Amino acid sequence: MKRRNFLKGVGLAGLGATLPFSLVEVVWGLGSKPAEHESFTFAYISDSHLTHIQGARFTQNFDQGLRKAILEVNLMNPPPDFVIYGGDLAQLGKREELDHGLELLSGLKPPLKWVIGEHDFYLDMGEYWQDKISPLYYSFDHKGVHFVVLNSILTYQDWIKKWSTPMERMLNMARLDNPQGSPFMVGEAQLRWLKEDLAKYERNVPLVVLSHSPLYKIFKPWNFWTDDAEGVQKLLQRFHRVTVLHGHVHQVLYNQIGNITFYAMMATAWPWPYPVSYVQKPNQVPKLTVFMNRADPFHQRDGTGWDILDLENGTLTNHYQLWMNENRTVAFDFKLEHPVDRNYQDPEKRIPPQFHY
Ligand SMILES: [Fe+2]
Ligand SMILES: [Fe+2]
Numbered sequence: 001m002k003r004r005n006f007l008k009g010v011g012l013a014g015l016g017a018t019l020p021f022s023l024v025e026v027v028w029g030l031g032s033k034p035a036e037h038e039s040f041t042f043a044y045i046s047d048s049h050l051t052h053i054q055g056a057r058f059t060q061n062f063d064q065g066l067r068k069a070i071l072e073v074n075l076m077n078p079p080p081d082f083v084i085y086g087g088d089l090a091q092l093g094k095r096e097e098l099d100h101g102l103e104l105l106s107g108l109k110p111p112l113k114w115v116i117g118e119h120d121f122y123l124d125m126g127e128y129w130q131d132k133i134s135p136l137y138y139s140f141d142h143k144g145v146h147f148v149v150l151n152s153i154l155t156y157q158d159w160i161k162k163w164s165t166p167m168e169r170m171l172n173m174a175r176l177d178n179p180q181g182s183p184f185m186v187g188e189a190q191l192r193w194l195k196e197d198l199a200k201y202e203r204n205v206p207l208v209v210l211s212h213s214p215l216y217k218i219f220k221p222w223n224f225w226t227d228d229a230e231g232v233q234k235l236l237q238r239f240h241r242v243t244v245l246h247g248h249v250h251q252v253l254y255n256q257i258g259n260i261t262f263y264a265m266m267a268t269a270w271p272w273p274y275p276v277s278y279v280q281k282p283n284q285v286p287k288l289t290v291f292m293n294r295a296d297p298f299h300q301r302d303g304t305g306w307d308i309l310d311l312e313n314g315t316l317t318n319h320y321q322l323w324m325n326e327n328r329t330v331a332f333d334f335k336l337e338h339p340v341d342r343n344y345q346d347p348e349k350r351i352p353p354q355f356h357y
Contacts, residue, residue, distance in 0.1 A: 044245065076308065099132075177221050186226065207242045250272040304323055
């Protein structure tokens with residue numbers, strides 16, 4: 001991936017003639033130091049669901065997914081500035097699983113930034129995570145871009161208290177189509193914190209928000225959903241351009257709501273189907289998204305991978321690295337004002353669905 005010479009070559013070729021240099025200046029125009037105008041790359045690994053069996057034994061397939069992503073990120077040249085781990089490192093929040101994940105990820109060369117997933121959280125309500133890994137929400141600046149990490153997998157206190165054991169709580173949050181489930185949310189305290197954090201920034205600052213669940217509503221029975229998503233979106237509204245990156249849905253998915261562009265990141269563990277094709281119940285899967293076509297739905301690796309992200313001119317180019325499938329590049333299109341799949345957005349160019357009997 002090109003970084004520093006983006007404006008000279010790859011990027012402009014990719015975006016066509018739709019991106020005037022004046023716009024580049026406007027979007028990046030607030031930083032006074034030269035370093036703040038630099039494009040850069042980061043990587044995103046997510047949803048490894050490391051599963052403890054007994055003693056020192058773990059489900060090998062999930063270990064191998066994470067190992068493969070780490071190896072590939074370590075081979076990137078130039079290396080990414082940092083790697084985001086997008087949550088669901090563990091399957092059932094066990095210390096064995098989190099420790100095992102930390103051990104595997106200690107082999108990663110670039111520094112890590114952490115987002116927590118519900119599978120990491122609901123056994124001990126994030127206690128071990130905060131002790132050993134990371135705060136649950138925070139923000140940082142990198143080369144003129146403001147990054148905000150949210151804990152979007154909180155839920156209602158009544159639900160948290162209704163279980164007789166921590167593992168019962170964890171298992172009930174881990175299930176899809178669970179009538180006993182409860183929707184995710186960011187919560188009042190975090191919304192207050194977010195408002196204060198963002199108040200320090202001008203509207204032209206490129207803003208990247210990282211969450212585990214999507215910060216919009218797709219399908220409630222699977223918790224592809226954040227109950228107070230509109231509250232977060234409202235706080236992001238005054239910014240010129242905002243990018244939200246999330247894990248949790250284990251599939252290619254992207255959307256545009258007003259000034260906010262959303263990208264789902266790949267999982268290393270397994271792919272989820274789309275609610276449209278699986279349950280066929282009312283849902284709000286973005287019309288914009290070109291579905292990932294799984295050539296072999298019986299192969300667990302078909303539909304897993306990780307992402308390389310180029311942050312250029314305040315918007316993002318997402319290179320989906322799909323291990324058993326065509327790699328996909330989805331980037332913001334300045335003319336259309338929403339993300340576009342560079343090869344498959346046009347219905348004529350899509351890979352026709354394949355059927356297996
Ligand atoms: Fe997950
Ligand atoms: Fe998740």
